[in-house]
Amino acid sequence: MTAARRAFLLRAGLAAAATQLPRWAWGGETLRHNPFALGIASGDPTPDGVVLWTRLVPAEPGALQAPLTVHWEVADDAGFRRIVQRGQAQALPEWGHSVHVELRGLAPDRWYHYRFLHGDAVSATGRTRTAPAPGELPARLRVAFASCQRWEHGHYAAWRHVVADAPDLVLFLGDYIYEYASPKDATGLARVHTLPLARTLADFRDRYALHKSDPLLQAAHAACPWSVTWDDHEVQNDYAGPFGRGHDAQALLETRLAGWQAFYENMPLRAASLARGVGALQVYRGLAWGRLAQLHLLDTRQYRDWQACRKDDASSGAAVRPADCPAWSDPQRSLLGAAQEQWLDQRLAAATGAQGPRWSVIAQQTLFSPRHYPSGTRSTDSWDGYPAARGRLLQSLQRHPQRNTVLLGGDIHQNYVCNVLADPERPDAAVLASEFCGTSITSRSGTTQDKADAIARRNPHVLLARCEERGYGLADITPRRWTTTLRAIDDPLRVDSGARTLARFVTEDGTPGPQRDA
Known part of the structure; x- marks a missing residue:
């Protein structure tokens, strides 16, 4: 492993580390806007932990190029009177100011509440839970499974009903975003956006920000832990391994790398995936x-x-x-x-x-x-x-x-x-x-x-x-x-x-x- 690769993984690990820190040691960073406008999430529960996620929104495009300190709290109650863990994590600009906190030491088969803090800003409160202990046979598990949420084709009313169904876990099975620009003819569409066809890291970050701005999707993320995987539209329609439209491996490699990094930045994934x-x-x-x-x-x-038998120039x-x-x-x-x-x-x-x-x-x-x-x-x-x-x-x-x-x-x-x-x-x-x-x-x-x-x-x-x-x-x-x-x-x-x-x-x-x- 090269020195550059070791440094790369070290920074990713530091960003995900759930470092304990007393309240008196917290800094005084302040922002005049809501840095948690893209919501919060948790994912991949284990018997003693879970991943907590958020991604800070800069005050202006291109701003906030320095690492930012984000504090987090986990409590037994929604009022955070009984805090069981707290700490801090670094939101790094090279990771889109995303935060992946990997909790350890929680009790198995338990619900918890969590939130993030940055300066004077406090995120929404999320609910998450741990998995049962390995030898236990729990009485029930409720899982919601879903996929494919193209922005223009509908509002996210389904997520409001998922929240009402109170699952223990959401499995999202791919196509969280769609890379397309909105059609010029908006007839029959629920809504449109002005983003171009996604190709660069900035494009994909903007696309996730669009989807995550939806309050119903945010509520579903905050309701319980998710485990997520991807399909093709996180990169390009019907791409296959190293090849995509035009069979140009180098062009797809650049788009795929951007799409995959944005996926990691915006999902409650562990640093081990890196x-x-x-x-x-x-x-x-x-x-x-x-x-x-x-x-x-x-x-x-x-x-x-x-x-x-797909032709090299075929779009699907x-x-x-x-x-x-x-x-x-x-x-x-x-x-x-x-x-x-x-x-x-x-x-x-x-x-x-x-x-x-x-x-x-x-x-x-x-x-x-x-x-x-x-x-x-x-x-x-x-x-x-x-x-x-x-x-x-x-x-x-x-x-x-x-x-x-x-x-x-x-x-x-x-x-x-x-x-x-x-x-x-x-x-x-x-x-x-x-x-x-x-x-x-x-x-x-x-x-x-x-x-x-x-x-x-x-x-x-x-x-x-x-x-x-x-x-x-x-x-x-x-x-x-x-x-x-x-x-x-x-x-x-x-x-x-x-x-x-x-x-x-x-x-x-x-x-x-x-x-x-x-």
């Missing part, structure tokens, strides 16, 4: 909830091979006919990359046996189960475009039988509920797992319900296919049962939209596959 630098930011990781659930949070974007991966595309069936092609495939296989191997988790949760970006279209084509940007990689994961699940396996996904802006089959090409194959692919927070689906219905008719493992709703999924997990409630927003163009339950499915302990709950 172990190999921003250019290899690691977002796949595990999260345990006692013996109730083991979460495997994947990255299906950074390590994937180029979409099968198109559907192909397998017989006309030899690359589609190449056994070496991967969606996760060899290292991540091995990591997941090892985690699944360790989760077997009597002491393994009740529920193994594979949380990733897109639809895992196949969709056999009436046209005979296959999508190339989802798992359908990487059949050998999907087969290896299915084989891993069969080599290492889990007590219960559930896959969560997003990306396609549609709700799908599926039986995950041991052989995806055989309708009579054994059911290995349940899959719930959630719709978008706001992003439009780009298809019709007639087409979704036609897919469901041709694919008996598909139990529900809906494309017309925006919303999120809610998973209530107990030792004996997993219940998924699909929540739909009445009108994404209204900031005060109501919500309804679209469908509810149950998976019983020891019985793979979801059943519709009447």
